Amino acid sequence: MATLGIHGCLRLLGTPAKKGLCGNPALIEAVAFNPPEDIAAAIMAHVIPASLMKFDSERPLVSLASISVPATFSLSSSLMIPNERVHGVIEHGGIVPGIITDNSRTRWHVRAPTTRQADALLKRVRACIEAASTGTGCKVNFQTFPSFTDMRANSTLCDAYVEDMASFGVIVVKNCETTPASTYMGNVSYIVPSFHGGFVIAADATTTLHRPAFATAARIEAAHSSTMQGAKGMTMMAIRVLVDDKTASAARADFEKDED
Template sequence: MPASASFSVDLDKARELVNGRIDQLSEDLRHSVNKALHDNPELAFKEFIAHDTLTAYLERLGFDVRRSTHGLETSFEATLGQGGRQVVICCEYDALPRIGHACGHNLIATSSMAAFLGAAHALSALEMPGRLRILGTPAEESGGGKAVLIANGAFDPPEDVAAAIMAHPVSAHSLHARDSGYSGLAGLLFLASHKFRVEFGGKPAHAAGEPWNGTNALDAAVAAYCNVAVLRQQIRPDERIHAIIEEGGVASNIIPDYTRMNWSVRAPSMGGADKLLERVRKCIEAAAMATGCTHEFIKSPTYMNLRANDTLCEAYVEDMARIGEKVQLHQEKPYTASTDMGNVSYTVPSFHGAFAVPTAPDVAIHSPQFAAAAATDEAHAAAIKCSKGMAMLALRVLADGSMADAARRDFEQPDPVE
């Protein structure tokens, strides 16, 4: 691959412009974005308040915003610049049922928005070539919004995108770092995850009067759950299987003729996840066969494992050090969660880091306690610091052809976890 074009940029000046602009906007972002989203949590593909809040904020700052893009009502994008390489900053903003922003997506939206605005300010002031785009990505928690966006052309042509960038808040203890001085992680690794529902069909009957005339769909769901519970002893420590019964019947005196389960099957690689899925599938089929029920698999978008790009991670660590933040380059052990940013990391060179939010030692994401922590001033400050590193990463990829080429080479390497 021939070397891409490079452009002479005073990185110290760029850093000064980025940091100054983000600091200038921080308090406004705290109230107009961070708090607005945290106070109004919304679920997958229904993030209407978040969509309108974020697009209105960009428009207030003079950006030409496209709303409801790429076939999704709650996606959006704004682009600055013309010609040259393109960097996409991904922005998440969906929440979880009942526990709101317990994954801190209000902070992701804040950090991504700040990174875009800081980098856009420097890009314009320094008259740099290249294109910078912020892309609203709904439905990360469920529904695989980024997988849908990929299918609908949001990253087309993929060779045109030099990097996709975002970061996720985590509890400090989940960094698994021996050195407690780390405030973040660059090379975050997440598992592949097959997500699907299973519907069992039976036959209703009076549960006391003549149960022998019924076919119990709840028995099928319970048997499937128990079969997989037995299987769990025989899977690898970094694999995960979990399920809930979403519908289990309507009354205790009626044999349930319909039940529905929601499943996730995770492994470090796509190959491993595929193999584990087949084992789980047999557990479910056996439950249907044993109870005489019908069953149907309803697939959701698969979340591919998240790949770390060494070139992008190293550059981020360098720039965070410039503002006094010590960021771990690679994990000491995997983080057993999943994200649809994994799909993006298989489509274009990608950076998905993590920044630590102050919490009590036993607080994990996807808990009410983390939702409360995500609303604090300290969490906002962590998101703002992270945004400065991401903004500089975007500018360096746009300016430095050798870095963009190196990131592309990293992307084209086979997945090391397969």
């Protein structure tokens, strides 16, 4: 940048504990995005199907409760709207068959298109867990992890990415439809102008994210090429924001408009 006479600073951040403790909220708490008024844009991309371009709010929750919780959810699920999601897994349910364990632990993710909807759904999920606890004579403790907010897409940055990727032959579709996915980049989008894009790697139609088959697909040369194209598009956008005051101002205006 100094050689080219480009003023500004590019900061590359690795995200800790992506799937465990919600990395970007931890970075925000560690003032990685301070002072926010001095940051022109935060940029990232994820290897995802091209249609997944907007993300839900998510409320991760761990409960220590009775394993009968899913029965109460079966009654509550009929009241959920189609784009709300509740995912659960039993992390500890005992070690010997036929013996009632003295404690159990489950983990739940509560998703909805907006933060407000996710908060409301989380209250209902907690109520279901508490009902199961009461019905089985158990005590329940909750541990709530940092939550994901909904993603505030920045139209200026999205347009820049589409244009920059097209300049070297990669067609990216700007899609603002809600999809059942979540990202901690949503938290960043409430602090600074933000972009979360996606790029596609070749994989079997039945291959989904976060599965061994997807990890295998990500190791092939074509996947590396797609990743480099996505990285190139993000780099071009970052340079554009730094050298083009019009783009930076428009991205800031989009961000401030969303705050109103």
